[in-house]
Amino acid sequence: MTATDRRERERARRHRLIITAARELAEAEGWEAVTTRRLAERVEYSQPVLYGHFANKDAIRDAVALEGFGELGEMMREARLSAPASESIRATCGAYLEFAAMHPAVYQAMFILPTETKFASAETPAPLRAAFGELVGSFGPDNERNAALAELIWGSLHGLAVLSTGGRMPPEAQGQRLDLLVALFSNAPTREGT
Amino acid sequence: MTATDRRERERARRHRLIITAARELAEAEGWEAVTTRRLAERVEYSQPVLYGHFANKDAIRDAVALEGFGELGEMMREARLSAPASESIRATCGAYLEFAAMHPAVYQAMFILPTETKFASAETPAPLRAAFGELVGSFGPDNERNAALAELIWGSLHGLAVLSTGGRMPPEAQGQRLDLLVALFSNAPTREGT
DNA sequence: GTCAAGAATCTAGCATTGCTAGTTCTGTGG
């Protein structure tokens, strides 16, 4: 069945093509510029083929987001491993903010725009779990306390990322904010109470 | 000139009517349901009158946001004043999160959706400055250190607010997260370094 | 009171959007 086999391969290739085209277009001109017509033109097919691959436009964005979760996890992992253990929080968080600044449109698809992707649930996709695991891991062993700290610092990082790329907070001072944030979280008491 | 005077009054009344109608519709069904047609129907005028009051649809949303900044500042102020001084950070931050949870659509217009409103600039509208001032004030006198802490905690609060209302973080645990956040920020050293 | 000037408001329409029904083309198996 090499015939249908080849078809399968070509189909997968086109699937990837659509995702990367959407990503590039979004990164270049923002998600509001990603219309089904422009996207179709970009991949050199007509609109209906997009719907042969994805249920609707949002599903395409979700696919871009999923790709992003993988990359984000990878970036945080590498940053943590290539830094001394005493700096693992700082390195991981720095990688997070760097990713958000480098790929604002992908970041938007992951964490800002409406999505069908399930967070903190049984159906949460593996790359997302892995990325969050990196954040927890930077605090040490995976126990309840570190998970809580990781969740909180994730919230903080997300806030900083989104407010600065959205022009609501001066982006220049992001480094200082990160320093301050890491300092506060490193002072965290080992048990609750002082 | 009571004639033109009355016209002026009616015009102002309708201006307010449009804003509150947009707000209610957004809060009830989300901003994507706020179309110019539905909004026009709701205020019982035709579409073009909307454009006699606002440059475009986004300007209506910005007007809703501006109203929100006033209310948020007010809420934080009241919370801080009716709490013991030792709890002012906690009270102010609690009010922030409460506002975000109570008025998700308004919060979205203020801090998430694209906007023409200038943040951290000379043209920043007074209600926005006042609201941020409340946050700074909860840390004590308005100096550089407290401003930096306020900016950072604002980022953190925003992250928590947006991730929990967006279904990306379980909303039930918001109280615990707030406790943890406030504990970390209360431990902040007075001068940089340990 | 009448009637033209000007303001206020509406109707109707444009271009663009996401999505799809129905037709045409293409390549494969007999």
Add this chain to the structure above:
DNA sequence: CCACAGAACTAGCAATGCTAGATTCTTGAC
């Protein structure tokens, strides 16, 4: 070589933000 299945396209629908042009309504001079 041909009939047929699947793939791709054309053309269109309903809804969107916004606006030009027609229409109605108010106002003030005579």
